[in-house]
Amino acid sequence: MISQNLLFRLIYFTVFILILSGCAQLRPDTNPLLDKKALLLANQARSFNQHIITSKGTGWIRLETKTKKDKFKIAWATVFPNKIRITFLLSGHPVETIIATGKKITFLSHTGEHSKYSYHSKNPNMENYIHVPIKMSEMISILLGRLPVKNFDDAYFSPSDASLSTITLRQNWKRLTQSLHLNSKGRLEGLKTTDLSGNLLYEITITKYKNNDFDTIPGRIEIKDNDHRKLTFEITNFLPNPPIKESVFQLTESR
Numbered sequence: 001m002i003s004q005n006l007l008f009r010l011i012y013f014t015v016f017i018l019i020l021s022g023c024a025q026l027r028p029d030t031n032p033l034l035d036k037k038a039l040l041l042a043n044q045a046r047s048f049n050q051h052i053i054t055s056k057g058t059g060w061i062r063l064e065t066k067t068k069k070d071k072f073k074i075a076w077a078t079v080f081p082n083k084i085r086i087t088f089l090l091s092g093h094p095v096e097t098i099i100a101t102g103k104k105i106t107f108l109s110h111t112g113e114h115s116k117y118s119y120h121s122k123n124p125n126m127e128n129y130i131h132v133p134i135k136m137s138e139m140i141s142i143l144l145g146r147l148p149v150k151n152f153d154d155a156y157f158s159p160s161d162a163s164l165s166t167i168t169l170r171q172n173w174k175r176l177t178q179s180l181h182l183n184s185k186g187r188l189e190g191l192k193t194t195d196l197s198g199n200l201l202y203e204i205t206i207t208k209y210k211n212n213d214f215d216t217i218p219g220r221i222e223i224k225d226n227d228h229r230k231l232t233f234e235i236t237n238f239l240p241n242p243p244i245k246e247s248v249f250q251l252t253e254s255r
Contacts, residue, residue: 027170030156038167042155045180045188048147049215052240053080055144061088062232065131076143077248082123084140085248100124100136101249132223132231133202142233145217145240147188148204150178176201200226214240 056077063070072095078084082102088095094110106118127133138148152169158179160166167180177198181190192203202225210219217238223231 027154027156028159030159034164035156037164038157039155041182041186042149042152042167042169042180045147046149046152048149048188049145049217049240052144052146052215054078054241054244055239056242056244057143057235057238059233059235059237061130062230062234063131064230064232066228077244078140078143079244079249080140080144082137082140083249084136084143086139086143098129099249100140105136130231131229132225134223134231142218142221143235145215145235145238147206147218148191149180149188150176150193152178202226210235210238212238 054077058073058075061072061074072088072090073092074086074088076084076086078086082100085097085099087097096110096113097108099106099108100121102122104118104120105124106116107114108116121136123135123137125133125135126139134148141148150169151171153172154170155167157164158166158168165182165184167182169178169180175196177194177196179192179194180188181192183189187209188206190203190205193201195201202223205222205224206218206220207222208218208220210217217235217240219235221233223233
């Protein structure tokens with residue numbers, strides 16, 4: 001005989017599944033052969049430049065909201081999967097340095113706007129700092145010359161796109177869905193992240209790829225959310241796989 005406690009748990013779990021299913025978009029029926037092709041292309045995008053595990057570089061970052069626009073030069077050093085030191089400069093002078101180690105994130109103002117402070121987070125959301133709701137791991141991926149394609153368990157071409165240029169990615173039990181948009185040459189040029197109901201959270205557009213002596217990387221990336229806030233990365237100098245000392249990620253105010 002089923003105990004009352006176990007019965008309540010079963011009812012709770014069933015209601016939870018029904019609510020989740022009701023909110024989520026149903027997976028459409030698709031051609032299994034095309035699913036294999038979509039999976040292959042998605043894996044290629046996911047593995048793009050995965051051989052790059054460290055990078056140093058410089059570039060520009062532009063922040064645009066409804067009320068203001070800011071542009072900074074940036075210099076960074078990063079190590080996959082979760083370490084980064086990035087400094088924002090204005091007129092050649094450092095303004096702010098951010099360091100993430102996979103355990104905590106630290107902020108240092110070079111202008112005295114605030115004292116150095118830290119808080120613990122494995123993968124902080126950067127919305128409060130750069131006005132676009134991306135995770136630090138996605139910023140690191142971009143600055144490693146990779147494509148910020150999320151992990152996925154299912155991939156299929158969008159039935160509404162007869163050109164087979166849009167691939168939907170889903171991960172089991174996750175509330176987010178990502179779609180990839182490929183150009184006519186099969187190169188990734190856009191990513192969109194939506195919630196369970198299909199509402200846009202943010203989209204990433206790769207407006208330019210950059211070639212150097214070593215690799216091809218996304219050279220100009222725009223990130224925009226549903227409130228029309230936009231963040232633009234433009235990479236000017238990029239060095240893949242340099243040696244980076246651990247001391248780079250140990251920040252003191254005197255450095």
